[in-house]
Amino acid sequence: MAATHTGDTVRGSEQGAAYCQQMRLLLERVGERWSLLAVIALRAQALRFNALRRELQGISPRMLARTLKALERDGLVSRTVHPTVPPQVDYALTALGRSLLQPVDALLHWADEHREAMDMARRDFDAREAVAAAT
Structure with a gap:
Protein backbone atom coordinates (compact mmCIF):
# COMPACT_ATOMS: atom_id res chain seq x y z
CA MET A 1 0.00 0.00 0.00
CA GLU A 32 -1.75 29.44 19.51
CA ARG A 33 -0.10 32.47 21.03
CA TRP A 34 -1.84 32.32 24.41
CA SER A 35 -2.47 28.60 24.91
CA LEU A 36 1.04 27.57 25.90
CA LEU A 37 1.52 30.71 27.94
CA ALA A 38 -1.66 29.89 29.88
CA VAL A 39 -0.45 26.32 30.45
CA ILE A 40 2.87 27.64 31.72
CA ALA A 41 1.14 30.19 33.97
CA LEU A 42 -0.99 27.42 35.50
CA ARG A 43 2.05 25.19 36.07
CA ALA A 44 2.43 25.83 39.80
CA GLN A 45 -1.13 26.39 40.95
CA ALA A 46 -4.73 27.02 40.05
CA LEU A 47 -5.50 30.65 39.30
CA ARG A 48 -8.59 32.77 39.07
CA PHE A 49 -9.39 34.56 35.83
CA ASN A 50 -8.00 37.98 36.80
CA ALA A 51 -4.85 36.50 38.37
CA LEU A 52 -4.26 34.55 35.18
CA ARG A 53 -4.89 37.69 33.14
CA ARG A 54 -2.25 39.53 35.16
CA GLU A 55 0.20 36.68 34.52
CA LEU A 56 -0.48 36.85 30.78
CA GLN A 57 0.27 40.51 30.29
CA GLY A 58 -1.34 41.88 27.15
CA ILE A 59 -4.18 39.39 26.77
CA SER A 60 -7.68 40.80 26.52
CA PRO A 61 -10.43 39.39 28.75
CA ARG A 62 -12.24 38.10 25.68
CA MET A 63 -9.15 36.31 24.33
CA LEU A 64 -8.38 34.80 27.73
CA ALA A 65 -11.94 33.50 28.02
CA ARG A 66 -11.70 31.97 24.52
CA THR A 67 -8.30 30.45 25.27
CA LEU A 68 -9.45 28.93 28.56
CA LYS A 69 -12.60 27.55 26.98
CA ALA A 70 -10.58 25.91 24.20
CA LEU A 71 -8.08 24.46 26.68
CA GLU A 72 -10.95 23.16 28.81
CA ARG A 73 -12.61 21.64 25.74
CA ASP A 74 -9.37 19.84 24.89
CA GLY A 75 -9.10 18.50 28.43
CA LEU A 76 -5.97 20.46 29.32
CA VAL A 77 -7.55 22.83 31.86
CA SER A 78 -10.29 22.32 34.42
CA ARG A 79 -12.69 25.00 35.55
CA THR A 80 -14.00 24.90 39.13
CA VAL A 81 -16.84 27.21 40.15
CA HIS A 82 -17.05 27.85 43.89
CA PRO A 83 -20.53 28.58 45.27
CA THR A 84 -19.76 32.00 46.67
CA VAL A 85 -21.22 35.44 46.08
CA PRO A 86 -19.93 36.53 43.69
CA PRO A 87 -18.97 33.15 42.21
CA GLN A 88 -15.27 32.39 42.21
CA VAL A 89 -13.80 30.33 39.40
CA ASP A 90 -10.44 28.61 39.50
CA TYR A 91 -8.58 27.32 36.46
CA ALA A 92 -6.06 24.50 36.84
CA LEU A 93 -4.16 22.10 34.67
CA THR A 94 -5.62 18.63 34.39
CA ALA A 95 -3.40 15.55 34.39
CA LEU A 96 -3.42 15.80 30.61
CA GLY A 97 -2.43 19.46 30.81
CA ARG A 98 0.39 18.65 33.23
CA SER A 99 1.64 16.00 30.80
CA LEU A 100 2.11 18.80 28.25
CA LEU A 101 4.66 20.51 30.53
CA GLN A 102 7.48 18.10 29.67
CA PRO A 103 7.43 18.80 25.91
CA VAL A 104 6.86 22.51 26.63
CA ASP A 105 9.91 22.55 28.88
CA ALA A 106 11.94 20.81 26.16
CA LEU A 107 10.80 23.42 23.63
CA LEU A 108 11.66 26.27 26.00
CA HIS A 109 15.08 24.74 26.65
CA TRP A 110 15.69 24.39 22.89
CA ALA A 111 14.60 27.98 22.30
CA ASP A 112 16.91 29.24 25.02
CA GLU A 113 19.87 27.25 23.65
CA HIS A 114 19.30 28.49 20.09
CA ARG A 115 18.10 32.04 20.72
CA GLU A 116 21.41 33.70 19.82
CA ALA A 117 21.87 31.63 16.65
CA MET A 118 18.35 32.50 15.52
CA ASP A 119 18.88 36.18 16.31
CA MET A 120 22.06 36.12 14.21
CA ALA A 121 20.29 34.32 11.37
CA ARG A 122 17.51 36.93 11.41
CA ARG A 123 20.03 39.80 11.32
CA ASP A 124 21.90 38.16 8.42
CA PHE A 125 18.66 37.54 6.52
CA ASP A 126 17.40 41.08 7.09
CA ALA A 127 20.74 42.50 5.92
CA ARG A 128 20.61 40.39 2.73
CA GLU A 129 17.02 41.46 2.12
CA ALA A 130 17.94 45.13 2.61
CA VAL A 131 20.78 44.81 0.07
CA ALA A 132 18.48 43.03 -2.38
CA ALA A 133 15.78 45.69 -1.99
CA ALA A 134 18.32 48.47 -2.54
CA THR A 135 19.48 47.02 -5.86
Whole structure:
Protein backbone atom coordinates (compact mmCIF):
# COMPACT_ATOMS: atom_id res chain seq x y z
CA MET A 1 0.00 0.00 0.00
CA ALA A 2 1.31 3.46 -0.85
CA ALA A 3 2.20 5.78 1.99
CA THR A 4 -0.30 8.50 2.81
CA HIS A 5 0.64 12.08 3.62
CA THR A 6 1.02 11.06 7.28
CA GLY A 7 3.94 8.82 6.42
CA ASP A 8 1.98 5.85 7.75
CA THR A 9 1.91 2.89 5.39
CA VAL A 10 -0.88 1.09 7.28
CA ARG A 11 -3.67 3.66 7.33
CA GLY A 12 -6.03 4.01 4.42
CA SER A 13 -6.34 7.44 2.85
CA GLU A 14 -9.58 8.15 4.76
CA GLN A 15 -8.04 7.18 8.09
CA GLY A 16 -4.87 9.11 7.21
CA ALA A 17 -6.89 12.23 6.46
CA ALA A 18 -8.75 11.93 9.78
CA TYR A 19 -5.43 11.47 11.61
CA CYS A 20 -3.98 14.53 9.90
CA GLN A 21 -7.05 16.55 10.88
CA GLN A 22 -6.67 15.47 14.51
CA MET A 23 -2.98 16.37 14.54
CA ARG A 24 -3.70 19.72 12.87
CA LEU A 25 -6.24 20.59 15.58
CA LEU A 26 -3.84 19.57 18.33
CA LEU A 27 -0.95 21.53 16.86
CA GLU A 28 -3.18 24.56 16.35
CA ARG A 29 -4.09 24.48 20.04
CA VAL A 30 -0.54 24.28 21.33
CA GLY A 31 0.67 26.67 18.63
CA GLU A 32 -1.75 29.44 19.51
CA ARG A 33 -0.10 32.47 21.03
CA TRP A 34 -1.84 32.32 24.41
CA SER A 35 -2.47 28.60 24.91
CA LEU A 36 1.04 27.57 25.90
CA LEU A 37 1.52 30.71 27.94
CA ALA A 38 -1.66 29.89 29.88
CA VAL A 39 -0.45 26.32 30.45
CA ILE A 40 2.87 27.64 31.72
CA ALA A 41 1.14 30.19 33.97
CA LEU A 42 -0.99 27.42 35.50
CA ARG A 43 2.05 25.19 36.07
CA ALA A 44 2.43 25.83 39.80
CA GLN A 45 -1.13 26.39 40.95
CA ALA A 46 -4.73 27.02 40.05
CA LEU A 47 -5.50 30.65 39.30
CA ARG A 48 -8.59 32.77 39.07
CA PHE A 49 -9.39 34.56 35.83
CA ASN A 50 -8.00 37.98 36.80
CA ALA A 51 -4.85 36.50 38.37
CA LEU A 52 -4.26 34.55 35.18
CA ARG A 53 -4.89 37.69 33.14
CA ARG A 54 -2.25 39.53 35.16
CA GLU A 55 0.20 36.68 34.52
CA LEU A 56 -0.48 36.85 30.78
CA GLN A 57 0.27 40.51 30.29
CA GLY A 58 -1.34 41.88 27.15
CA ILE A 59 -4.18 39.39 26.77
CA SER A 60 -7.68 40.80 26.52
CA PRO A 61 -10.43 39.39 28.75
CA ARG A 62 -12.24 38.10 25.68
CA MET A 63 -9.15 36.31 24.33
CA LEU A 64 -8.38 34.80 27.73
CA ALA A 65 -11.94 33.50 28.02
CA ARG A 66 -11.70 31.97 24.52
CA THR A 67 -8.30 30.45 25.27
CA LEU A 68 -9.45 28.93 28.56
CA LYS A 69 -12.60 27.55 26.98
CA ALA A 70 -10.58 25.91 24.20
CA LEU A 71 -8.08 24.46 26.68
CA GLU A 72 -10.95 23.16 28.81
CA ARG A 73 -12.61 21.64 25.74
CA ASP A 74 -9.37 19.84 24.89
CA GLY A 75 -9.10 18.50 28.43
CA LEU A 76 -5.97 20.46 29.32
CA VAL A 77 -7.55 22.83 31.86
CA SER A 78 -10.29 22.32 34.42
CA ARG A 79 -12.69 25.00 35.55
CA THR A 80 -14.00 24.90 39.13
CA VAL A 81 -16.84 27.21 40.15
CA HIS A 82 -17.05 27.85 43.89
CA PRO A 83 -20.53 28.58 45.27
CA THR A 84 -19.76 32.00 46.67
CA VAL A 85 -21.22 35.44 46.08
CA PRO A 86 -19.93 36.53 43.69
CA PRO A 87 -18.97 33.15 42.21
CA GLN A 88 -15.27 32.39 42.21
CA VAL A 89 -13.80 30.33 39.40
CA ASP A 90 -10.44 28.61 39.50
CA TYR A 91 -8.58 27.32 36.46
CA ALA A 92 -6.06 24.50 36.84
CA LEU A 93 -4.16 22.10 34.67
CA THR A 94 -5.62 18.63 34.39
CA ALA A 95 -3.40 15.55 34.39
CA LEU A 96 -3.42 15.80 30.61
CA GLY A 97 -2.43 19.46 30.81
CA ARG A 98 0.39 18.65 33.23
CA SER A 99 1.64 16.00 30.80
CA LEU A 100 2.11 18.80 28.25
CA LEU A 101 4.66 20.51 30.53
CA GLN A 102 7.48 18.10 29.67
CA PRO A 103 7.43 18.80 25.91
CA VAL A 104 6.86 22.51 26.63
CA ASP A 105 9.91 22.55 28.88
CA ALA A 106 11.94 20.81 26.16
CA LEU A 107 10.80 23.42 23.63
CA LEU A 108 11.66 26.27 26.00
CA HIS A 109 15.08 24.74 26.65
CA TRP A 110 15.69 24.39 22.89
CA ALA A 111 14.60 27.98 22.30
CA ASP A 112 16.91 29.24 25.02
CA GLU A 113 19.87 27.25 23.65
CA HIS A 114 19.30 28.49 20.09
CA ARG A 115 18.10 32.04 20.72
CA GLU A 116 21.41 33.70 19.82
CA ALA A 117 21.87 31.63 16.65
CA MET A 118 18.35 32.50 15.52
CA ASP A 119 18.88 36.18 16.31
CA MET A 120 22.06 36.12 14.21
CA ALA A 121 20.29 34.32 11.37
CA ARG A 122 17.51 36.93 11.41
CA ARG A 123 20.03 39.80 11.32
CA ASP A 124 21.90 38.16 8.42
CA PHE A 125 18.66 37.54 6.52
CA ASP A 126 17.40 41.08 7.09
CA ALA A 127 20.74 42.50 5.92
CA ARG A 128 20.61 40.39 2.73
CA GLU A 129 17.02 41.46 2.12
CA ALA A 130 17.94 45.13 2.61
CA VAL A 131 20.78 44.81 0.07
CA ALA A 132 18.48 43.03 -2.38
CA ALA A 133 15.78 45.69 -1.99
CA ALA A 134 18.32 48.47 -2.54
CA THR A 135 19.48 47.02 -5.86
